[in-house]
Amino acid sequence: MSSPELAPETTAEILGRWKVTAIGETVDRNLRWWLRPRHGKSLCASQTFDLSYRPHAKETGFRCWQTVYVGGSESPAPAIVNQNVAIGYTNIAVDNRQSGPHAHSVAEVYVINKGNIEVLGGNGEVHRAGPLDCVFVPAGIPHGVKNAGVEDVEMIWLHDRIESNGAPKYYDDDSNMVQTDPIKVIKFNDLDPYWGSVRAKEPGWLRWLISWVGGSENFVNFNRDHAALSDQVGLGLIVLLPGNNQCPHSHPDAEVYVILCDKALIYRGHGNEELETLDSVYIPPETTHGL
Ligand SMILES: [Fe+2]
Numbered sequence: 001m002s003s004p005e006l007a008p009e010t011t012a013e014i015l016g017r018w019k020v021t022a023i024g025e026t027v028d029r030n031l032r033w034w035l036r037p038r039h040g041k042s043l044c045a046s047q048t049f050d051l052s053y054r055p056h057a058k059e060t061g062f063r064c065w066q067t068v069y070v071g072g073s074e075s076p077a078p079a080i081v082n083q084n085v086a087i088g089y090t091n092i093a094v095d096n097r098q099s100g101p102h103a104h105s106v107a108e109v110y111v112i113n114k115g116n117i118e119v120l121g122g123n124g125e126v127h128r129a130g131p132l133d134c135v136f137v138p139a140g141i142p143h144g145v146k147n148a149g150v151e152d153v154e155m156i157w158l159h160d161r162i163e164s165n166g167a168p169k170y171y172d173d174d175s176n177m178v179q180t181d182p183i184k185v186i187k188f189n190d191l192d193p194y195w196g197s198v199r200a201k202e203p204g205w206l207r208w209l210i211s212w213v214g215g216s217e218n219f220v221n222f223n224r225d226h227a228a229l230s231d232q233v234g235l236g237l238i239v240l241l242p243g244n245n246q247c248p249h250s251h252p253d254a255e256v257y258v259i260l261c262d263k264a265l266i267y268r269g270h271g272n273e274e275l276e277t278l279d280s281v282y283i284p285p286e287t288t289h290g291l
């Protein structure tokens with residue numbers, strides 16, 4: 001049976017047809033990550049989240065909480081501890097902002113699930129990002145995030161290395177920041193979907209991917225014209241159409257999936273496990289898995 005004619009479409013066309021607004025697979029050497037189609041359904045925080053607050057984060061104007069899926073040895077349970085990357089979720093209440101501009105010793109990447117943000121850079125410039133846009137902040141670059149929309153902001157954050165406690169530098173006020181490298185915003189609508197995965201155009205296996213952060217020439221990067229480059233991690237999105245499957249596979253790198261919305265089943269070598277919205281799964285290297 002021949003596969004149907006499914007010419008690659010622009011992301012905007014697919015979004016219009018499927019009402020898909022979330023999903024992703026990171027594609028890299030250390031990390032993979034995916035999110036599933038959203039059907040106009042709002043994300044809600046999982047009851048299993050272990051909330052953590054930074055200083056001032058419960059105060060009016062700075063209301064913000066976060067959780068950690070994967071992180072270093074000091075991560076709160078039930079986070080997966082590893083030595084390579086940290087991944088978590090941040091919620092910034094409407095009309096609020098992070099309590100202080102700061103700079104990390106590692107690169108930090110945001111993917112917006114819901115809402116709109118403004119990221120203040122060290123030169124006073126403002127970067128704007130909305131749903132499924134990505135913000136790449138190089139290591140050492142000052143930044144501060146503000147909720148610039150009319151609803152709570154939900155975003156996934158990624159650190160490309162493990163940062164020790166006390167390493168982030170906090171600034172007294174926005175005007176004291178100094179910056180050299182630019183913060184990069186990767187707009188979702190600029191990213192063409194990649195339909196070249198194994199069987200990706202066959203009924204039952206329909207899916208497409210993008211890269212927000214990809215590798216250089218010899219490494220996975222589906223959007224070389226727009227994705228941020230990294231030699232540490234890859235980050236992307238897989239749109240798995242309703243009722244369709246990802247081909248079982250394995251790879252030499254660890255992978256982390258975060259479900260942004262809806263439900264999924266994952267196979268990791270010992271039966272199917274059900275995943276709910278905002279659940280996260282860690283897949284060790286060389287482990288056969290599929291969604
Ligand atoms: Fe940060």
Ligand SMILES: [Fe+2]
Pocket residue numbers: 032249250251255289
């Ligand atoms: Fe995988």
